[in-house]
Amino acid sequence: MPPVDYRNFEKVLLKHADHPDSAELDYYLSHGGYEGARKALTQHEPGQVIALVKASNLRGRGGAGFPCGLKWSFVPKSTPKPKYLVVNADESEPGTFKDRIILERDPHQLIEGILIAAWAIQASTAYCYIRGEFVKGYRVMxxxxxxxxxxxxxxxxxxGTGFRCDLTxxxxxxxYICGEETGLLSSLExxxxxxxxxxxxxxxxxLFRCPTVVNNVETLANLPHILTRGVDWFKxxxxxxxxxPKLLCVSGHVERPGTYEVPMGINxxxxxxxxxxxxxxxxxxxxVIPGGSSAKVLTAAECDxxxxxxxxxxxxxxxxxxxxxxxxxxxDMVDALYNILRFYHHESCGQCTPCREGTGWLEKIVGRIRAGRGRMEDIDLCLDICDMMVGKTICxxxxxxxxxxESILRKFRGEFEERVRKGQGFTRKVLTGGPLVQPGAISAHNQERRIEAAHHG
Amino acid sequence: MTQAEATERAGGAGPREFSEAAKRRIEWLYSRYPVREAALLPVLRLAEEEFGAIDGPAIECVAREMGISPGHVYGVFTFYTHYRREGDGKYVLQVCSTLPCALRGCRDVVHHLEERLGIGPGETTPDGRFTLKKVECLGSCDTAPVVQVNEDYHENLTLEKLDAILDALP
Incomplete structure (x- = not known):
């Protein structure tokens, strides 16, 4: 594939996000808003919309990358049960903050996408499940x-088409688990x-034991543009x-963190x-962790x-x-991994033993390595535990x-071994002079507290 | 509203009752779902607004209103971390502590708040004004470090900015 021309890329999803009136219906209508939905509802049968989206190769933006049109096509055509469309706006994967922009700044783009998807699967009821912390996004929506x-x-x-669609x-x-589609549906019930x-x-x-499609916010926001500008343009x-177009959320140690809309395939x-x-x-x-904290880490050499x-x-x-x-x-990769593991242990729903216990064990073991109390065999023990977790749980x-x-332990194994070898003396140095602490920002009292906390895992 | 104020407004520590406006809202919520039970999370939000926090009497009130058992309501409530709980201060300071925020100094924010307020994470100041919580990813990693004060996000924090925000709270 030739290099992607990201510099001359005209924004699609965030084209209007910076305009002060971007959340207003009149603004949206005056910029071609709801034309995609109108086209879908008046010119296409539901099956044609599914075929169109299939042909576009639009893949889900929530994490799994499943082909959107294919997902829709699994909904039974003839069923006496009602069908539901559920919007996954429970954005909570660490490092991800793209849906928030759409929810807060371009809500009608999402609603239009919802209408197109609802028409395609013939759902008259849609729910938008938004994470509780996003109060502003909730109000705007x-x-x-x-x-x-x-x-x-x-x-x-x-x-004016006679099609009914209610959105709540x-x-x-x-x-965090409510971002997983079946966890989300349980919560919605x-x-x-x-x-x-x-x-x-x-x-x-x-949902309610009826046919249901769960789509991510960004996935749905793409639909109006596929309808109005066509499959060839999208492809x-x-x-x-x-x-x-893809929204990439960049966080951590860069000069300008933020949400960047780029063509898929940017280096x-x-x-x-x-x-x-x-x-x-x-x-x-x-x-770099390229796809939310659940993705395997890339070393600097692997970033091309x-x-x-x-x-x-x-x-x-x-x-x-x-x-x-x-x-x-x-x-400090030991510290970074410990942070990630604490997150997953905290967020495990506890149903499946490999996850409930495994995330806890990993947090504890990496915690003791971090605190300078690790054993050399702990590293392989963690890899063993990882092996016992993957593919062995409900979600x-x-x-x-x-x-x-697993990826951080393998790719940065030396750092973990060094931490084990050097033990407490190393801990003391890292915790008081490491990258997360700005010089002079903490008092002696807190330094002691921090060392204390570290020693207790 | 602190919980003490809410309790007083509700007429002491006796059984709680939703206001008429809240009851109308609950009826509207029922109309949005094919089964009543699906309205539980939004009704808990209403209880949070009405009573200041979710405590035992609030749970009983929700259960009574919805015709489901208090045990079920309690079981659902305790699964989620974002509702205001019994004993939470007037202002709940939720400091995001997940990796992207940790890479940009959220620990300094936590330590600063610990020093300034004299409490640790999970604790409330004796005057009931502040509760400090370390929470997981708030979905605002590009503007780290981030603190959510009740409903509002405060982003790109420095310790000075944080002090100014706390000083300005009514």
Missing amino acids: ERAIQEAYDRGILGPNVL MHRGAGA GKRGLPKIKPPFPAVEG SIGPDKGPG LKDLIFDLCGGIWKGRELKA VAMDFDSLMAKGTMLGSGGVIVMDDST VLADAAAFPC
Whole structure:
């Protein structure tokens, strides 16, 4: 594939995001808003919309990269049960903050995408499950939905076509697992957010045991543009097998963190060193997690890679949710891994033993290495535990914890061994002079506390 | 509203009752789902607004209102971390502590708050004004470090900025 021309790329999804009125319906309508939905509802049969989206090779932007049109096609055509469309706006993969921009700044783009998807699968009811912390996004969406109802864009007669579509915002309340589609559906039913075993897949038996499609916010936001500008246009952006505009969230040690809309397939180095202004404080690149904290880490030497589903998979990692976490050469990888593992242990729902226990064991063992109390055999012990977690649970949270753990342990094994060898003396040095501490920013009292805490894992 | 204020407004520590406006909202919520139970998370949000926090009497009130068992409500409530809990201060300071924030100094934010408030994570100041919580990813990693104060995100924090925010709280 030739290099992607990211510099002359005209934004699609975030084209209007910086305009002060971008969330207003009138603004949206005056810039071609709801034309895609109108076209879908008036010129295409539902099956044609599915075929169109299949042909576009649009792949889900939530993490798994599953072909969107194919997912829709699993919904049974003739069933007496109602069908549901559920929007996954539970953005909570560490390093990911792209859907938030759409929710807060371009809500009608999302609502239009919802209408197109709802028409395609013939769902008259849609829910948008938004994480509880996103209060602003929730308010903006509520207002936009009200506007859409008032103007006949949502409700019993969408755009005058006779198609009914109701949309309800549903707030989560702080649980990463609710971003997993079956966990999300449990939560939406008013239960604990416990994932369910598949099959049956939600397309056959999902929300309230009815056929359900769960789509990510960014995935849906692409739909109006595919309808209005066509499949060929969409496929001309980036690799043929998973094209389109892509929101990449860059965080960590770069000069300019942020959400960047780029053509799929941009080189990771161009993203970091050109668009994001390179590594901060004049330091060197050490490692990148390219697709949210569940993705396997890339070393600096592995960063010459195209940011698309297949290229990253070929490198043994994944595009995931597009959360690019950049770490400079001062990063303590033991500490970074410990942080990641604490997250997964905290967020494990506890249903499956390999995940409930495995995430806890990993956190404890890496915690003791970090605190200078590790044993050399701990490293292989962790790798063993990872092996016992991957593919052995109801959902992929266990895999999501094991992937970064296994890859960081393998690729930065020397750092872990060094920490074990040097023990407590090393801990003391790192914890008081390491990269996360600005000189003079902490008092002697806190330094002691920090060492104390470290010694206790 | 602190919980003590809410308790007082609700007429002491006796059984809680939703306001008429809240009951209308609950009816509307029921109309949005094919089964009533699906409205549980939004009704818990309403209880949080009405009573200041979710405690035992609030759970009983929700259960009574929805016709489901208090045990079920409690089981669902305890699965989620973002509801205001019994004993939470007037301002809940939620410091994001996940990796992207850790790479950009969230620990300094936590330590600064510990020093300034004299409490550790999970604790509330004796005057009931502040609760300090370390939370997982808030989805605002490009503007790290981040603190959510009740509903509002405060981003790109420096210690000076943080002090100014706390000083300006009513």
